[in-house]
Amino acid sequence: MRPLEQHLIRCDPIRLSVIAERWGVELPRGSRRERAAALAGRMTAPEQIGAVWERLGEAERRALGDLLAEGGKLPWRAFVRSWGEVRAMGPARLERERPWEDPVSPAEALWYWGLVFQDLEEGLAGLVEIAVVPEELRPHLPAPPPPVVRPTPCSPSPILLPADDGLLDDGCTLLAYLQNHRLRPGPEGEWPAWDEARLLRQFHDDRREVARTPGGSCLVKG
Numbered sequence: 696m697r698p699l700e701q702h703l704i705r706c707d708p709i710r711l712s713v714i715a716e717r718w719g720v721e722l723p724r725g726s727r728r729e730r731a732a733a734l735a736g737r738m739t740a741p742e743q744i745g746a747v748w749e750r751l752g753e754a755e756r757r758a759l760g761d762l763l764a765e766g767g768k769l770p771w772r773a774f775v776r777s778w779g780e781v782r783a784m785g786p787a788r789l790e791r792e793r794p795w796e797d798p799v800s801p802a803e804a805l806w807y808w809g810l811v812f813q814d815l816e817e818g819l820a821g822l823v824e825i826a827v828v829p830e831e832l833r834p835h836l837p838a839p840p841p842p843v844v845r846p847t848p849c850s851p852s853p854i855l856l857p858a859d860d861g862l863l864d865d866g867c868t869l870l871a872y873l874q875n876h877r878l879r880p881g882p883e884g885e886w887p888a889w890d891e892a893r894l895l896r897q898f899h900d901d902r903r904e905v906a907r908t909p910g911g912s913c914l915v916k917g
Contacts (some may be wrong), residue, residue, distance in 0.1 A: 696810035699738060699829035704813040704822075709789045714809035718743060718793075726760065736830070744835040747808065754778075759810060759828065760803040760839035769826040770811060774826035780800040781813075802826070868897050 698750040703711060704727055715722045720737045722730045737743055751759070758778040762769055775781060779800020784792065795807035812829065815822045828836070829889065 696827065696830060697812075697814055698735075699831045702733040702810070702829055703734055704728055704848050706731070707786065707789065708807075709786055710807065713795050713807050714738075717808055718747060734809075736781070739831045739835075741835040744832060747810070748836060751808070752801070752804070754801040755804050755808075756837075758805060759836065762811065762826060762828050763833060763836060764839040767833050768814075768816070768825045769829065771824035771826050774811075775800075776803055782804045872897070 702793075703714070706714070708727070711734070712722065716740055718734070720734050722872050723733050748756070758774075761777065762774065771909075779802045782794060783801045784794065784797065792802060798804040798807065802811065810828060811826055811831065814825055814827050817823075818826045
C-alpha cells in the first residue's frame with residue numbers, strides 16, 4: 696500500500712499547505728517531494744497524531760473509526776455513502792471556497808486533515824477506488840471499540856418425540872376389543888366403567904382416556 700509520503704506528494708499544493716497548517720508544520724522551500732517528506736516526518740510522530748485526534752469532532756472520530764475497524768480502508772463509494780461526500784475542486788475553487796473551513800461532511804473534514812486519502816486497489820472486477828488511512832498513522836490512532844454483538848432471541852426448540860407404532864397398536868387394540876366384547880353404554884352413552892378399565896390396561900400408553908360420544912363413535916384421547 697502507498698506510504699504517507701507518496702500520498703502527500705500526490706496532493707494538490709493547496710491541500711498540502713492546508714494539511715501542514717492544521718498539523719502545525721511549516722513547510723520548507725523546495726520541491727514537492729521535499730515538502731511532502733518534511734510533512735510526513737512530522738505527521739508520524741505519536742504525540743502529533745494524538746494532538747490532532749483531540750481536535751477532531753465526534754462524527755470525524757466515528758468515520759475514522761469505521762475505516763480503522765476495516766483494516767484502514769474501505770471502498771470509496773461505501774465510505775462516502777456512510778460519511779458524506781468529498782467535493783472535487785480545482786485550485787481556483789479551492790482558493791475561493793476554502794472547503795476545509797466549513798466541510799460538508801465528516802469525510803471531507805478528514806480529507807483536509809490529511810487522515811484519509813483516495814487510492815486504487817485491485818479488486819475482483821479490476822481496479823477499485825478506496826478510502827485509506829495511511830499505515831504509518833494507524834498504530835497511533837485509538838483503536839475502534841469492538842462491535843457490540845446482540846444475540847437474536849430464538850424461540851424454544853420444539854420437543855421432538857421419537858416415532859413409534861404406539862397409536863396404531865392402540866387403535867388395533869380398540870377395534871379388537873369392540874369386535875370381541877359386547878358393550879352396554881350408560882344412559883348418556885358413556886363407556887361402562889368395567890370395560891374402560893379393562894381396555895386401558897391393554898393400551899400401549901396407560902395415560903390415554905377412552906370415551907364414547909353420544910352419537911356412538913369411539914374416541915381415543917391422548
